[in-house]
Amino acid sequence: MVVNASQDDPEKARRFRDAALPYLDDAYTLARYLLRDAADAEDAVQECYLRAYKHFDSYRGPAMKPWLFAILRNVCRAEYARRKTAPTAVEELPEGGDQTPMWNEAPETPEKQMLRRFDGDTVRKLVAALAEPFRETFVLREIQNLSYREIADVAAVPVGTVMSRLARARAMLRSAWLAEQEQVK
């Protein structure tokens, strides 16, 4: 990762550091969930910061976090594309649920008892198992605390799509949660 000479402006670098580096853990967290691989996530975040620095002169908003995420998301999508062409690509298909319109699903009866609490590792596993694009929407909302508008900007979709994806994501997570609960009983 080398920054060329025209980019070699220490004042710009200082502003960029102050603005963007506080979100390093956020960016890494998003990349971990999007790519589900620690090494790939690290590469993607590094590439994201390099691109962000290059375009930092033209940055006028929105807030820094969604701006970085939009860049990171593009980097991650390039990585998906690479995986698809790689012979070892193992990006799994959504678990059949993708085609089923959510309105037609027979909704499970909500449980009467309290939902079980799981440790961080189990929750991470359940979230990571969500199919794309629901996982992305879910992580941006629940872990990164972005608003629907910000998620729509990051994912380049209408707000209505964010809403339906989030509803679908939470329904899927709820089913997985209950299944996990059943299993550990």
Next chain:
Amino acid sequence: MTCEEAEVLIHALIDGELDAGHAREVEAHVEGCAHCAALMKEYQEIRQAIAESDVRYKAPLELRRKIEKALPQPQAAPTRRSVLRGFAMGSAVSAIAATGLVAIVLRNDDEQRIENEVVSAHLRSLQAGHLIDVVSTDQHTVKPWFNGKLDVSPPVIDLTAQGFTLIGGRLDYVNAREIGAVVYKRRQHVINLFVAQTASTERKTAQTSTLQGFNIRRWSDRGLNYWAVSDLGADELSEFGDKFESAMRANKEG
């Protein structure tokens, strides 16, 4: 409103994204529909469970280092350069006279920036799971852990008897450099003691400042700069610093 509509809109309701009119409609449906009410309660519970569990990841230090390395280094800020250029055009005498002044101004600027970074590092460390890389209340475990990870490993002193419990150590990043942080606790308050090497061996007595609601006590001794950061009151943080410094002196003499 049908259940099908409500099943989508309850999410926007939970997230506070509905306008008042729609929120009332969804609430009215949920009040009259046991199914949707139970579903909404479950979603809220899951949401709460996620908010309270450790689902985030911490960026590896190596990643931070790689990104820092790729950026132009901060030591030559243009403000400083333009200031010096300005002086260069003046007479030699006034330039020399003024340089002393500039040095003071710049050092304060730098100190301010570094204090900012130290507070940021403190805040980062308080996120779940980020506080400690090596967990130990034993100084003979924490101290060797730093060896080989840093050019200078920080002094690790057990102050449990003095009311400050050593809980571990961590590598952190301040001023574009890796530095060691020794972590203490008093009651529920975390104290991060950041230690960095400095070219000057001059001893500087402690100064206390407050930034973003945190107290910072900084001092220098025998080629090391120290910053103790905590939400502890300034008096207790000073007590920590005093205990630490006298323990260091006792070590040297003993």
